[in-house]
Amino acid sequence: MAQRTWFITGINSGFGRHMTEQLLERGDRVAGTVRNMNSVDDLKAKHGELLWVAQLDVTDTPAIYAVVDQAFDQLGKIDVVVSNAGYGLIGAAEELTNEQITHQINTNLVGSIQLVRASLPHLRAQGGGRIIQLSSVGGQAAYPGGSLYHATKWGIEGFIEALMQEVAPFNIGLTLVEPGGARTNFKDHSAQLAPGMEAYEGTPAAKARSNFGDSTIVPMGDPAKMVKIMIDSADQHPAPKRIALGSDSYTVIHQALTSRLAELEAQKELAFSTNYPKEDAL
Structure with a gap:
């Protein structure tokens, strides 16, 4: 297989780290971003020039464009762009601070959108490419205690699904990846808890908080x-x-889609009843 070049955000941990390790081991090049440049020193020492690393916080939109431009300029063609950086925010909507809400949206949603937008001119210019967007089971189903996380994942799914159709004429393909629970360091390093409120004790949102801190749930x-x-x-x-x-x-996505379809079908007569009569249609 010919060597490919990949651009991946958040390669220091989780899926980004696993992906980078597998790609480098097979001889592909990786342009990876991290917030702490020292966090991948071991990979750099082992793989040398196969790994290109830049510092990036995806909440910094100008920096996203600068790093993407730099990667394409220095490495030439990039075959696959992977929008991976993100984290979870756990807590009832009312418990979240305004700062937590803004940071969650700026990281998971705005950051992902701007990364893709920054990559598109380069992918069009080179005649095509592939974009892989990390979403989640939480992009198709929703749990109490994850309202803002779901808002970002459902949001990015809508953005990517529309974009698929916009850029298909340019030979750019997009894929949404919806993992369930995985044995990464998501709990310890890639998630935050909202400050708790007494009013939510004993509610489903509180159960999500306790589950999150339960080390016996693997x-x-x-x-x-x-x-x-x-x-x-x-x-x-x-x-x-x-x-x-x-x-x-x-399982969860299947249940969610089946339930939504049943609810929609039950409303068919109601939905059609809001049309003008055919004889009055303009």
Whole structure:
């Protein structure tokens, strides 16, 4: 297989780290971003020039454009852009601080949108490419205690699904990845808790908080297997629109979609009743 070049945000931990390790081991080049440049010193020492690293906080929109431009300028063609950087925010909507809300949206949603937008001119100029957007089971289903996280993931799914159709004429394919729970360091390093409110004690949102801190709850998902499927998706043509990873993701998304479809079908007569009569249609 010919060597590919990948641009990946957030390669210091989680899926980003697993993906970078697998790609470098097989001889691909990776342009990766981190907030702390020292966090991937081991990978740089092992793989040398195969790994290009830049410092980036995806809440800094001008910096996103500068780093993306620099990566394309220095590395030439980039085959796959992976929008991976993000984190979870746990707590009832009322418990969240305004600062937490703004940072969650700026990281998971605005940051992802701007990364993709910054990449599009380069991908069009080179005749195409692939974009992989990390979403979540939480982009198709919602749990109490995750309202703002879901807002960002449902938001990015709508953005990417529309964009798929906009850039198809330019040979740019997009894929949404929807993992369930995986044995990464998400709980310890990539998630935040809102300050609790007494009023929510004993509610479903409080249960989400206690589950989050329960070390006996171990996710079933193997991140290495999940990442391999993400990488392999770059060879699929056309690009798969969505990839659900993990039995929990499949089960929960299936239940959510089935329930929504049943609710919609039950409203068919009501929906059609709001039309003008055919004889009055303009």
